[in-house]
Amino acid sequence: MDVSYLLDGLNERQRAAVSAGEQDMLVLAGAGSGKTRVLVHRIAWLIQVMNYSPFSVLAVTFTNKAAAEMRGRVEKLLGRDVQRMWIGTFHGLAHRLLRAHYQDAGLPQNFQILDSDDQLRLLKRTIKALNLDEKQWPAKQAGWYINGKKDDGLRPQHIETWDPAEKTFLQIYQAYQEACDRSGLVDFAELLLRAHELLRDNKHVREHYQKRFRHILVDEFQDTNQIQYAWVRLLAGADNHVAIVGDDDQSIYGWRGAQVENLQHFLRDFPRADTIRLEQNYRSTSTILKAANQVIANNSDRLGKDLWTEGTEGEPITLYSAFNEQEEARYIVAQIKQWQDQGGALSDVALLYRNNAQSRVLEESLLYASLPYRIYGGLRFFDRQEVKDAVAYLRLVSNRQDDAAFERVVNTPSRGIGERTLSLVRELARNEQTTMWNAARKMVNESMLSGRARNAVASFLDLIAQLEVECADQPLSKQTDRVLKGSGLLAMYQAEQSDKAETRVENLQELVSATESFMPSGEEDMTPLAEFLAHAALEAGDEQADAYQDAVQLMTLHSAKGLEFPLVFMTGMEEGTFPSQMSSGEPGRLEEERRLCYVGMTRAMEKLVMSYAESRRLYGQENFHRPSRFIAEIPSELITEVRVQTRIEQPAARRSRFHTSASHEAFSETGFQLGQRVLHQSFGEGTVLNYEGTGPQSRIQVNFDDAGSKWLVVAYAKLTPLR
DNA sequence: CGACCGGCAGTTTTT
DNA sequence: CTGCCGGTCG
Numbered sequence: 209m210d211v212s213y214l215l216d217g218l219n220e221r222q223r224a225a226v227s228a229g230e231q232d233m234l235v236l237a238g239a240g241s242g243k244t245r246v247l248v249h250r251i252a253w254l255i256q257v258m259n260y261s262p263f264s265v266l267a268v269t270f271t272n273k274a275a276a277e278m279r280g281r282v283e284k285l286l287g288r289d290v291q292r293m294w295i296g297t298f299h300g301l302a303h304r305l306l307r308a309h310y311q312d313a314g315l316p317q318n319f320q321i322l323d324s325d326d327q328l329r330l331l332k333r334t335i336k337a338l339n340l341d342e343k344q345w346p347a348k349q350a351g352w353y354i355n356g357k358k359d360d361g362l363r364p365q366h367i368e369t370w371d372p373a374e375k376t377f378l379q380i381y382q383a384y385q386e387a388c389d390r391s392g393l394v395d396f397a398e399l400l401l402r403a404h405e406l407l408r409d410n411k412h413v414r415e416h417y418q419k420r421f422r423h424i425l426v427d428e429f430q431d432t433n434q435i436q437y438a439w440v441r442l443l444a445g446a447d448n449h450v451a452i453v454g455d456d457d458q459s460i461y462g463w464r465g466a467q468v469e470n471l472q473h474f475l476r477d478f479p480r481a482d483t484i485r486l487e488q489n490y491r492s493t494s495t496i497l498k499a500a501n502q503v504i505a506n507n508s509d510r511l512g513k514d515l516w517t518e519g520t521e522g523e524p525i526t527l528y529s530a531f532n533e534q535e536e537a538r539y540i541v542a543q544i545k546q547w548q549d550q551g552g553a554l555s556d557v558a559l560l561y562r563n564n565a566q567s568r569v570l571e572e573s574l575l576y577a578s579l580p581y582r583i584y585g586g587l588r589f590f591d592r593q594e595v596k597d598a599v600a601y602l603r604l605v606s607n608r609q610d611d612a613a614f615e616r617v618v619n620t621p622s623r624g625i626g627e628r629t630l631s632l633v634r635e636l637a638r639n640e641q642t643t644m645w646n647a648a649r650k651m652v653n654e655s656m657l658s659g660r661a662r663n664a665v666a667s668f669l670d671l672i673a674q675l676e677v678e679c680a681d682q683p684l685s686k687q688t689d690r691v692l693k694g695s696g697l698l699a700m701y702q703a704e705q706s707d708k709a710e711t712r713v714e715n716l717q718e719l720v721s722a723t724e725s726f727m728p729s730g731e732e733d734m735t736p737l738a739e740f741l742a743h744a745a746l747e748a749g750d751e752q753a754d755a756y757q758d759a760v761q762l763m764t765l766h767s768a769k770g771l772e773f774p775l776v777f778m779t780g781m782e783e784g785t786f787p788s789q790m791s792s793g794e795p796g797r798l799e800e801e802r803r804l805c806y807v808g809m810t811r812a813m814e815k816l817v818m819s820y821a822e823s824r825r826l827y828g829q830e831n832f833h834r835p836s837r838f839i840a841e842i843p844s845e846l847i848t849e850v851r852v853q854t855r856i857e858q859p860a861a862r863r864s865r866f867h868t869s870a871s872h873e874a875f876s877e878t879g880f881q882l883g884q885r886v887l888h889q890s891f892g893e894g895t896v897l898n899y900e901g902t903g904p905q906s907r908i909q910v911n912f913d914d915a916g917s918k919w920l921v922v923a924y925a926k927l928t929p930l931r
Numbered sequence: 932c933g934a935c936c937g938g939c940a941g942t943t944t945t946t
Numbered sequence: 947c948t949g950c951c952g953g954t955c956g
Contacts, residue, residue, distance in 0.1 A: 271945065299946045323946080342952095396946045431945095464944070563942050565948090585944080622932070746946065766943045788942055804943080827941065828947035 211257050214249050214285070218242075225451075225484045226250045227257070232481035233451040234474060238515045239500075239810035240491030240772065243453055244274075247425060248281040250451065254423050255286060262286075264420055266294040266443070268301055269427040272747045274770070275300065278427070291729065294421070298436050299396060300746055302403035306394070307732040307742075309413050313406045316392040318607040318738065321745035325591065326612045327351055327395045333615065334384045337638055345376060353377040354384060358397035359433045359465040361404065390643055391611040400435045407442045418445035429454030429474070433465040441477060450478060456511050457504050460766060460804045462796070471511065489515045489810075491772050493522025496816050499842045500809040506841055507799045515810075524848045527839060528819040531883040531897050533566075533780070536821045537573035539850075540777050543817060544579060544760060547775055554580060558761045558773040560808050562786040565826070566779060567762050574760060584763035589749030594701055594712040595719055599744050601691045605676050606737055608645040611637075615644065621700035624664040629657065633665070645669075671695065684736045685724040692716055765808045776812035778805075781820040782833035805838045822883070822895045822911045832897075832917045851883055880908060880922075885930040891915040893930065 215223050222242055225235050226249040237243035251267060254260045269275045279295045294301060303321070306313050322330065331347040331354075354377075357367065364382040369375055388394065394402065407414045424444055426432070429452040432440070444450045452474055459468040467473075475481060489497055497515045504510070530536035544557055559570055559581075567583060574581045589595060597620055603613040619625045636656070637647035651657050652666045675694050679687040692698040701712045726743070728736040761773065765786075780786055787801035809816060820835045839847075880886065884896040894912035899922075908925065911917045920927070 297946065303946095321946090399946080461944075463942085565941080568948095619932095624932090626932075748946080764943060790942055800943095825947080 211253070214253050214256065218245070218249065219488055221484055221486050221488070222246050222249075225486070226253050228451075228482065228484075230258075230449055232449055232478040234471070234481050234483045235451065235453040235486060236483060236511055236513055237453050237455055237486040238489060238513050239455065239458060239807070240489040241486035241515070242488075242490060243427075243455075243486065244277065244281070246486065247427060247453055248278060248285060251278075251282050251425065252285040260422060262290050262293045264422045265425070266301070266421040266423070267425040267427070268296065268298055268440075270297060270431055272297055272300070274427060292731070297746070298432075298439070299399050302399040302439070303742060303746060304732065305403045305406060305417075306399065307734060309406055309410070312410045312413055313402050315394065315402070316607075316609075319392040319394055320603055320607060320610055320613070321399065321742060322388065322393045322395040322612060323591075323745050323748070324351075324396065325596070326393075326616075329615065330387060330393070330612050331380070331384055333634070334387055335380060337634065338379065338383055340376065340380070345380065350377055350380045350384070354381045355395075355397045356465065357381065358395075358401045359435055361401060361435050361438060363401075386641075387611065390641070391609050392607060393610065393612055397435075400439065404435055404439045404442065407439070414442065414445075417443055418448065422448050424448060424450045426450070426452045426454075430456050430459040430468050430471060431461050431466045432470050433467060434470075437467070437470045437473065450474075450481075455513070457507070457513060457803055458769065458807050460769065460800060460807060462800050485513055487513055487515055489517045490519075491813050492517065492810060493520055493814060495522045495524060495846050496809060496812050499525055499816075499846045500806050502843055503802060503809065503838055503841045504806040507802055523815050525842065525846055526815075526817040526850055527847050528817065528850045529835070529883065529895070530819060530821045531895060532823045533569045533821045533825065534573070535883065536779060536819050537569045539819065540570065540779065540817070541573045541577045541579065543777075544574075544775075545577065548579075552775065554758045554760045556774040557777070558763065558768060558771070558775070558811060559777045559779060560763060560765050560768050560811070561779050562765055562788055562804075564764060566785070570762060570779065580757055580759040581762055582757070582759040584761065584767045589715070589718070589722075590744045591748050592712075592715055594697070594715050595744075597697055598688070598692055598716060598719055599741065601675070601695050601697065602688065602737060603741055604645075604672055605679055605687075605691060606735075606741070608672065609643040611644045617695070617697075618644075618668060621696045623668060623696075624660065625668060626661075629661040629665065632657065679737075684726060684728075684740055685720055687737060688720050688723045692720070765804050768811050769807050772811055772813055774812075774814045776808070776816050778808050778816070778818045780824070781818045781836040781839055782824065783836055784831065784833045785824065786836050786838070802838065805836075823897050823917070832911045834913060851885065880927065880929060886910060887928040887930055888912065888920075889926060891918065894918075 215226060218226060222245070225233065225246050235246060237246070247267070251265055254265055255262055267278060269278060275296050279290060282295065283290050296304070306315060310317050310319065328347050328351055331350050332342065335342055335345055335347055335350065364378055364385065367378055369378060388398070407417065421443055424440060426440060440450065454471060456468050456471055459466060462468065494517050497517055501514055528536070528539050530539060540559065544554070547557060548554060561567060564585070571581065590599065597617060600613040600616040603610050604617060618630065633644055633647050633651060636651060637644050640647060648665050648669060652662055652669060655662065657665060671694065675691055678690050678694065682690065698713065698716055701709050701716065723740060726740050728734070728739045786805070787798055791797035791801050818839060820839070823830055823832050880896050885893060886896060887893055888910070891912040892914050894910040896908060897911050897917065898909040899906060906922050907919050908922050909917060909919050
């Protein structure tokens with residue numbers, strides 16, 4: 209068979225990685241170096257050239273999107289369907305293992321997945337049930353504690369502590385886990401931990417999979433946490449081959465448990481592994497790469513990598529200094545319009561920021577300019593309230609012991625089961641170590657409730673039982689339709705009088721169509737409903753957005769990872785914003801911010817624009833910041849600086865109380881403009897931010913680089929204009 | 932049981 | 947300055 213097409217168009221290093229023999233491998237893949245391509249071609253190579261069955265290859269990624277892309281490209285390359293091949297996310301594959309071996313994993317067959325929102329709700333109830341003060345022991349922190357422990361592979365019984373605060377969190381962990389186990393609920397971290405324990409504690413299961421997966425490929429390895437890497441090692445056993453692909457310079461998820469050190473650990477644990485560096489970049493201009501290389505060079509303990517390109521030098525990086533965030537936004541919009549006038553597509557433009565709050569001002573300016581935009585990272589389909597309600601009904605119908613689902617819908621729509629009744633049910637459930645359903649059943653049967661409450665609870669239990677009968681052996685979409693109508697959920701939202709309710713009804717209808725078009729795989733003996741529920745939990749779905757529209761792309765620097773755009777704006781390049789205030793202090797966290805900067809810069813293909821504002825309003829407070837240190841790390845010859853050139857018109861003025869058209873005139877007489885750089889005898893250099901008054905009393909606000917922001921009387925200040 | 936008010940927190944995100 | 951959550955009132 210002619211397999212040369214698997215190597216065509218690849219560079220030498222890429223070929224080496226794709227056509228490597230039976231061995232372990234670390235592929236250090238720089239940004240834009242064709243990482244996915246190498247992974248996909250390697251899989252195809254293993255199958256076509258080395259004659260492995262598709263079923264003896266396992267490829268794991270972090271996001272569904274990456275997994276779907278990989279699967280699609282492998283199929284295209286092989287020219288055949290690989291639906292049943294094990295390509296998926298860590299969570300997806302762990303789930304698959306647990307379904308197939310639920311008994312060995314100690315789970316009920318119909319176990320359900322708890323998403324973060326469900327988890328938080330359950331934690332709140334657990335904390336309440338333990339009679340702990342919710343202010344002192346926030347559910348969020350408890351969740352953080354529990355997930356962290358699970359990521360480290362630790363069960364409550366493994367944890368010993370003398371710290372009284374931790375003791376309480378440990379107690380919550382214990383109680384929460386018991387609640388999950390009673391209800392057959394598995395949270396995201398639990399999926400990974402259980403799957404790991406399943407392999408670790410069951411020799412036959414472990415050996416079966418070790419025998420099966422001769423080649424394991426891990427994408428974005430720098431993002432793995434402890435349990436994920438442990439899971440990979442367990443599967444690899446002594447005989448199988450592991451290829452990991454990653455980039456220590458793009459490790460930006462340390463704060464959620466990712467361990468870059470796993471890269472070093474891999475080299476230690478797989479000492480015969482070859483390291484292949486992919487440094488040729490196919491994305492950006494050499495200017496952008498040089499700048500990014502220089503920035504990241506300030507980090508220590510790198511595995512080391514220098515990106516280069518055969519491409520053109522391109523334009524210099526533009527650095528824009530605005531006097532505030534509104535003006536920054538206006539500049540960006542003007543630049544986008546110019547891009548558009550020159551024939552550029554809006555969807556080729558990305559606006560990146562460090563935190564979501566920054567998007568607002570940008571949005572307002574885009575709106576004002578009538579430029580369509582799309583924000584990444586909104587609520588996704590299965591995260592929506594009404595959809596979660598409906599899914600909870602489906603879950604409860606398929607497993608009555610599911611307390612999370614029970615709690616969610618027991619009084620939605622309201623059917624007279626109030627907090628008072630529910631707390632009685634919870635108390636009994638707790639005392640009897642059983643589920644809400646069982647407790648409620650018992651209370652109804654044994655007349656432990658007052659008449660009205662008893663009737664209400666009884667009719668709810670009957671409703672679920674009846675829905676179960678009606679749904680039996682029905683197609684998925686029929687079941688969904690039945691549940692929506694039978695539960696009164698649809699009617700509830702239809703009756704609601706708001707535009708929000710309208711979208712909610714639409715989303716419920718959309719859910720029915722989603723079940724219609726859902727294609728169950730029939731894997732692991734799951735019913736279509738069970739598969740759909742898992743799908744809803746593991747793949748929250750795309751955000752609903754008109755993706756086809758030509759729109760400017762707005763997103764955080766984090767969500768930009770893996771994407772590329774011809775024109776990229778990195779906004780808010782200020783100390784305190786980026787790097788974030790929260791990450792200052794610890795050198796390690798600062799280096800992660802720098803990697804984030806590196807990720808942002810390397811998203812740009814043709815043109816990179818960085819901007820910062822002298823003053824930025826955050827939480828209603830005006831703050832002054834110096835330009836980000838990352839800017840100073842870029843060689844100045846790669847940068848063209850732009851400052852406010854024209855006087856600012858209305859929208860800028862509106863924000864200042866002092867700012868009248870009269871003072872505007874008077875001010876312009878002084879010869880200073882907003883954003884203008886000035887020199888003061890004792891305060892040094894600064895930027896003009898604001899001004900007030902007319903004539904001899906007129907004052908001017910200057911943000912000095914070293915001395916901070918000050919109001920000065922123009923007549924006395926002796927300011928020298930710079931530039 | 933729902934509507935309103937007040938307090939308070941407030942990076943980054945996927946599964 | 948916002949948005950969310952929890953508490954209280956009608």
